Amino acid sequence: xxxxxxxxxxxxxxxxxxxxxxxxxxxxxxxxxxxxxxxxxxxxxxxxxxxxxxxxxxxxxxxxxxxxxxxxxxxxxxxxxxxxxxxxxxxxxxxxxxxxxxxxxxxxxxxxxxxxxxxxxxxxxxxxxxxxxxxxxxxxxxxxxxxxxxxxxxxxxxxxxxxxxx
Amino acid sequence: xxxxxxxxxxxxxxxxxxxxxxxxxxxxxxxxxxxxxxxxxxxxxxxxxxxxxxxxxxxxxxxxxxxxxxxxxxxxxxxxxxxxxxxxxxxxxxxxxxxxxxxxxxxxxxxxxxxxxxxxxxxxxxxxxxxxxxxxxxxxxxxxxxxxxxxxxxxxxxxxxxxxxxxxxxxxxxxxxxxxxxxxxxxxxxxxxxxxxxxxxxxxxxxxxxxxxxxxxxxxxxxxxxxxxxxxxxxxxxxxxxxxxxxxxxxxxxxxxxxxxxxxxxxxxxxxxxxxxxxxxxxxxxxxxxxxxxxxxxxxxxxxxxxxxxxxxxxxxxxxxxxxxxxxxxxxxxxxxxxxxxxxxxxxxxxxxxxxxxxxxxxxxxxxxxxxxxxxxxxxxxxxxxxxxxxxxxxxxxxxxxxxxxxxxxxxxxxxxxxxxxxxxxxxxxxxxxxxxxxxxxxxxxxxxxxxxxxxxxxxxxxxxxxxxxxxxxxxxxxxxxxxxxxxxxxxxxxxxxxxxxxxxxxxxxxxxxxxxxxxxxxxxxxxxxxxxxxxxxxxxxxxxxxxxxxxxxxxxxxxxxxxxxxxxxxxxxxxxxxxxxxxxxxxxxxxxxxxxxxxxxxxxxxxxxxxxxxxxxxxxxxxxxxxxxxxxxxxxxxxxxxxxxxxxxxxxxxxxxxxxxxxxxxxxxxxxxxxxxxxxxxxxxxxxxxxxxxxxxxxxxxxxxxxxxxxxxxxxxxxxxxxxxxxxxxxxxxxxxxxxxxxxxxxxxxx
Numbered sequence: 035x036x037x038x039x040x041x042x043x044x045x046x047x048x049x050x051x052x053x054x055x056x057x058x059x060x061x062x063x064x065x066x067x068x069x070x071x072x073x074x075x076x077x078x079x080x081x082x083x084x085x086x087x088x089x090x091x092x093x094x095x096x097x098x099x100x101x102x103x104x105x106x107x108x109x110x111x112x113x114x115x116x117x118x119x120x121x122x123x124x125x126x127x128x129x130x131x132x133x134x135x136x137x138x139x140x141x142x143x144x145x146x147x148x149x150x151x152x153x154x155x156x157x158x159x160x161x162x163x164x165x166x167x168x169x170x171x172x173x174x175x176x177x178x179x180x181x182x183x184x185x186x187x188x189x190x191x192x193x194x195x196x197x198x199x200x
Numbered sequence: 201x202x203x204x205x206x207x208x209x210x211x212x213x214x215x216x217x218x219x220x221x222x223x224x225x226x227x228x229x230x231x232x233x234x235x236x237x238x239x240x241x242x243x244x245x246x247x248x249x250x251x252x253x254x255x256x257x258x259x260x261x262x263x264x265x266x267x268x269x270x271x272x273x274x275x276x277x278x279x280x281x282x283x284x285x286x287x288x289x290x291x292x293x294x295x296x297x298x299x300x301x302x303x304x305x306x307x308x309x310x311x312x313x314x315x316x317x318x319x320x321x322x323x324x325x326x327x328x329x330x331x332x333x334x335x336x337x338x339x340x341x342x343x344x345x346x347x348x349x350x351x352x353x354x355x356x357x358x359x360x361x362x363x364x365x366x367x368x369x370x371x372x373x374x375x376x377x378x379x380x381x382x383x384x385x386x387x388x389x390x391x392x393x394x395x396x397x398x399x400x401x402x403x404x405x406x407x408x409x410x411x412x413x414x415x416x417x418x419x420x421x422x423x424x425x426x427x428x429x430x431x432x433x434x435x436x437x438x439x440x441x442x443x444x445x446x447x448x449x450x451x452x453x454x455x456x457x458x459x460x461x462x463x464x465x466x467x468x469x470x471x472x473x474x475x476x477x478x479x480x481x482x483x484x485x486x487x488x489x490x491x492x493x494x495x496x497x498x499x500x501x502x503x504x505x506x507x508x509x510x511x512x513x514x515x516x517x518x519x520x521x522x523x524x525x526x527x528x529x530x531x532x533x534x535x536x537x538x539x540x541x542x543x544x545x546x547x548x549x550x551x552x553x554x555x556x557x558x559x560x561x562x563x564x565x566x567x568x569x570x571x572x573x574x575x576x577x578x579x580x581x582x583x584x585x586x587x588x589x590x591x592x593x594x595x596x597x598x599x600x601x602x603x604x605x606x607x608x609x610x611x612x613x614x615x616x617x618x619x620x621x622x623x624x625x626x627x628x629x630x631x632x633x634x635x636x637x638x639x640x641x642x643x644x645x646x647x648x649x650x651x652x653x654x655x656x657x658x659x660x661x662x663x664x665x666x667x668x669x670x671x672x673x674x675x676x677x678x679x680x681x682x683x684x685x686x687x688x689x690x691x692x693x694x695x696x697x698x699x700x701x702x703x704x705x706x707x708x709x710x711x712x713x714x715x716x717x718x719x720x721x722x723x724x725x726x727x728x729x730x731x732x733x734x735x736x737x738x739x740x741x742x743x744x745x746x747x748x749x750x751x752x753x754x755x756x757x758x759x760x761x762x763x764x765x766x767x768x769x770x771x772x773x774x775x776x777x778x779x780x781x782x783x784x785x786x787x788x789x790x791x792x793x794x795x796x797x798x799x800x801x802x803x804x805x806x807x808x809x810x811x812x813x814x815x816x817x818x819x820x821x822x823x824x825x826x827x828x829x830x831x832x833x834x835x836x837x838x839x840x841x842x843x844x845x846x847x848x849x850x851x852x853x854x855x856x857x858x859x860x861x862x863x864x865x866x867x868x869x870x871x872x873x874x875x876x877x878x879x880x881x882x883x884x885x886x887x888x889x890x891x892x893x894x895x896x897x898x899x900x901x902x903x904x905x906x907x908x909x910x911x912x913x914x915x916x917x918x919x920x921x922x923x924x925x926x927x928x929x930x931x932x933x934x935x936x937x938x939x940x941x942x943x944x945x946x947x948x949x950x951x952x
Contacts, residue, residue, distance in 0.1 A: 070237035071230020073445070075395045076478040080876040083395060111230035120228065128224035131845040135684025136227030137395040137445030143228065162883040169875055171395050171446050172684055174852025175886045177845050 040101050044069070045113025053100055060084045060095040063110060071111035071140045075169070082168035085141035086110050092145045092167075111140035114147065122188035123147055123181070132181030134172035141168045146182045154186065215697040215903050218841045221689045222708065223443070223682065232443045235399035235415045236475045243401070244273055244313040246464045246474035247320040248457065249327050250483065251302030251309050254338070254553040254868025255351070256331040258298060258309070265326040266312055271319035274468035275327065277310045281463050283429045287421065287453035287558075288654060291360075291520025293352055296429060296459040302331065303351055303518035304554050305868045306483030308456045313464040313472045338867050340515040340550035341492065351518055351551040360516055360549040361524045363796045365531055367603035368542030373507025377498025379583060383575050384494050387567035387935040388862040389515065391487030392560055393880055396445020398484060399475040402461040410462055411438045415445065417452040417681050418721030421654070423713045425454040426462055441711035447683040448853070449559035452723040453521055455484055482873035486558030487863070489526065490515040493571035503583055503590040508534055509544040512568065516549045519556035523549045525654075525799050526557065529564025532800030534572065535602040537613070537645045537807075538594040543603060553868045559723055561853055562913040565646060570935065573642035573918035578931060586630070587641050587922065588621045591809075605792030606801055610906065612833025612896035613643060616809035619831040619892045624811035630926060636816050640922025643809045646911030647802030648835075648901070649726025651785040660782035661726070662734040663717035664691065666742045667778045670771045672701065672764050674742070676708045679719030680731035685909050686842035687727045691735040693838050694902055698739035699763045717780070725907035728838065729804060730783045732902035738781025745779050746770045786900070804898045806911035807833040810851065812919035816927040818946060821939030823859050823924055828916060831892040835906035840893060846908040847891040854916030856881055862936050 035054040042049045044067070051066050063069040063086070072095055075083035084096040087109035114121045123143045126132065133139040142165065149156060149164040156164065161179060170178060226232030263275040278299040286292040297308050310327050314320040337343035337351065343358040351358050374380055400414040410432065416422050419439040427434040444451065457474040465472040476484060496509040512530050516523040531545035562569075580590040591613075596602075598611030620641065621627070629639045653661060665677040676695055682688040688708045696703045709715060719731055743763065749770035751758055758769070771777050791801030813826040830851050837843040860879040864871040872878050897904035917935065925931050930945035 064237070065239070068239075069230075070233065073234070073396070074236070074475075075397070075445075076875050078478070078874055078876070080874060081395060111228075115229055120225070124225075124228035127228045128220040131221075131841040133221070133224055133227040134686075134845055134849065135394070135396065135446040136223075136232060136443060137234065137684075139227050140230045166882040166884045169395065169880055169882060171393055171448070171853070171880065172849050173845060174848045174855075174889055175883045176848045176852075176889050177841075179883070 038101065041104050042100065042108060043106065044108045045110060055099065055101050057100050058096055059098040059100045059103060062100040063095060069110050069112050073137055073140060075137065080169065082141045082145065083138050085144050085168065087144050087148060090148060090151060092148045109144065111143060114143060122185040122192065125188055126181040126185035130181040130184045131177040132173065138168055138170040142178055150186065154189065214693050214703060215838055216840065217693065219693065219703060219839060221686055221842065222692050223688060234396055234443045234445050235401060235413050238401050238413050238442065240401065240403055240471040243471040243473055244315060244468055245317045245320045246311060246313045246461050246472040247324055248308050248460055248474065249310040249324045251298065251305060251307040253302055253331055253333055254305050254336040255334040256302045257334060258300060258302060259330040259332055261310060262328040263310055266323040269319065269323050269326060271315040272312055272323045273470055274313045274464050275310060275323065276463050276467055280467070281429050283431065285425050285429050285454065286520050287522055288520060288524055290524055294519050296456060296463055306555055307518070308460065311460045311464050313468045336553035336868055338552055338554065338865065340513050340552055343550050343552050344548060351553060355551060358551040360520055360551050361527060363528060363531060363545065363547045365545040365604065365794070365796065370507045370509055370542040370544040373542035374498045377506045378501040379579065380496065380498045381575055381579055382496045383578070383933060384492065385571040385574065385933045387491045387570060389488065389490040389557070390560065390857045390861045391482060391485055391863055392448035392450030393875060393878060394446030394448055394450055397476045397478060397481045398451065398455050398457055399473065400458045400461040401471060401473040402465040403471040404466050408432065409436045411440065412458065412462060413440045413442055414458050415451055416441055416458065417444065417447040417683050417723055419681060419711050419713055420679060420718055420720060422454050422458055426459065429459050430462055430466065438714040441681050444683040447722060448561045449563060449723065450486055452559050452721060453486060478875065479873040482870055483555050485517070485555035486521055488560040488566060489557035491530065491567040493568060495571045495575050497575050497579065499579055501583065503580065503585045503593050505538060505540045505594050507542045508540050510534060510568065511546045513548045513550060515552050517552055517554045517556040521556040521558040523557065526559065526564040528796045528799035530568045532604060533565045534568060535604050536606040536608055536805050537643065539596050541603065554865065561850065562646060562910045563724060566914040566917070569644050569914035570917045573915070574921050574931065574933065577918065577922045577925070588617060588626055591617055591643060604800065605797060607789050608805060609900065610804060610835055610896040610898035611807065612894040613807040613809065615894045616807050616831035616833055617643065619894060620809045620811045620829045623890070623892065624813065624829045626811060636818055636927055638814050638816065638923040638925065638927025640812050640919045640926055641809065642915045642918035642922060643807065644911055644914035645805045645807050646907060647724055648729035648804040648806060648907040649802055650724045650799065651789040651791065651801040651803055652798040653720055659718060660784045662719045662730045662783045663780060664731065664734040664738040665717055665778060665780045666695065666738045667776050668742055668746065668767060668771065669776050670767070670773045672705060672767045674699065674701065674706045676706060676735060677716045678708065678710050678731060678735065679716045680727050681711045681722040683722050685722065685846060686839060687722060687731065689842060690728055690732055690838050694732050694735045695739045698736055699743060701763055725910045728905050728907060729901055732905060733783040734781045736781065736902045737783065738779050741781055742779035745777055749777065803900055804835065804906045806907045808912040808915045810915040810919045812916065812923040814920060814923040814927055816924055816942060818928060821943035821946065823937060823942060825855060825859065825887045825920060827887055828889045829892065830889060830912050831894050832908060832912050833894040833896045834908040835898040835901045836895050836904035837893050838903065838905050843893055843908040844891040847912045848889045850910060850912035851889050851916045852886060854913040855920065857935060858917040858920040859937050860885065
């Protein structure tokens, strides 16, 4: 199959890569761009380990053709930290034991990032529903939920004080 | 005064501290590398051809067309490496690729290495295999009667191994019983389904040295098996374990792709990586076997156990794997939980034409424990004894040795029972809630490593080396395998705690057979107890060496130094001090002398008690688990976050087996080889789980610690089954407890 040159906007950078049109985004990220943080856990979109954000929305990169996502901003786990400063979610997962084997962690964090961007104070039910497409076999999810709660707490502490006009 | 006592003891604050795992930043940033994340220049994609038949003689294989396909660098069949192997010395019955017969759907028949996945797939389709289909065996109770077409010719009646144990006087025990029960229990086959599919990258250097990066729990055994099957010296084989995305036992023996990658790399002259598809992971399996338990228990009127007799049949699949150990655990660990004066056990590990079973979290104990605890709850119901109370009446008087020779020192079960009963408000709820709501209790236990190694070699079970430089930085070299359970963090905490230095000053190099000393692997929950003890021993030795060197170099007598002060005196900038520590279980923990006595003995046992609360929908039969309260005696929690994580994870995996998970077979074909079809629970099916840490301070554990990663799994299943009984009055004795089974039982109950 003939290769073509495509431009992907990933983690704030433009990456140009030559790929066959049938290559899936997950493989291009992992094999061509060395962004191996996105994981393959299944072959049928059941596990969510390959989740990336497309214009801020979580999507499974194992279901997506790389050529079709040249106009959108792609965020992978490698783009979540701000330089060496971890995102509150990353800190939460580290501190509360949300990452045991760590294989589902990138997908979990990206999915949670999307949720908290829309809804900074989710109920337990909202949190459970948001994360229900990301499977984990280690944690029973209890410490993952605690990790997201911890991130919410950290974000609250970091938020600048509002100055209200009198 | 001994030299070590002149260093100020550490405050101990790091032991028991809730610090993040030492590799957590790698995991939350995506920077950490798992086997499939690795790539080498010129690397090829390896693929395996699997048998489409459950039992078939291979008349011939022709891979020449595949080899001629442009882009294919190697094809290999059974003749390439015919040396038999297996994780147990008594079970060397596998070859890398099938030699004469395919023994299950999915059996490995040939392999190819090609430039791309597409070419490799195409090459597999060009391999011609001439099969002569043989009758298959899929049910263990039928397979045991087989006279011909045996799965392995040297295993009459397809029985891999049978054991017949008799401890104490069972006849007298039953004669003394006021009440005797017989029940049959059946547990479906389940599998680990770790989220990371198995992956192996193999490279041969020009000088014939082999390096393998693999998703393994047992780098040392893998190194030995690679050397044996490829017939190269062990000194030429290096196994490196990168991050592992979950094991649960599924990576605790050598998996065919690990050897296939190496064989193909040798033939191709290029690095080869094989990563299983999810379907291949299901067929690679090595999970918990289907098990049938016929259990007979006798008790006095007061509920005191007098005798237990178990007949256990396990459906082992086509190869031995860990099977001999699995069947032995299923009998041996009837003991060491409660005080049982006499025990009879007949165990049969049976071969069938399905993927081999193996070790899975709670190895061998889980299904037997379900049967035993369920029957104990049935007995309590008949005798009108509170199920919490019947357990209290049958406690061991530790320290003690059981009738089958298991030494129990620390025993936190009584406290576990008390804690869960109190926290769950047992007394206010049991038998007192509305129809459809129920509460149940059960217990479980597990080994903290096997006291007898798989390989009967006179080596320590673990060795840990430390190197200390003049800056006071300590590097831990350990063979122990971090698989997400916190192995690295545990050792760093122990070394930092013993030396009284911050964890940030302790680095760890782990699980690389060329650079780290021997550790037998991450299985049978051995790491905290064994690698932890070796790390502690190494740290104590390091302290002594540092102090002795400091004393030699100091003009004035030294006393009361911190570790750092001693290091400044002892180690000059161009020096490195090294120390080593080991662990071998004491002879007193190694069990009896009878056939099969080697499996079951452990230097320490963990204990768990759990209360499950459920709501049963009597219209649909659906069981909704509302909450699990789980108390686990881990001796001492080196890191409570990680202990809680292990306990919760075990409970959750037990819940899966209790109500959702099952490998569904049609003959030799797996009908649900996907994570959704296998019904791995999402957040929406996962209840709150409240862990309670009980610290019994084991006298031989490092800082008192024992295992935390497996022992809680088994109690969950009978606790849920018991809660269902409390809710709607039916006992379900087959797993998983599906809505169909609950409805059927409710209908039958209505009839009577």
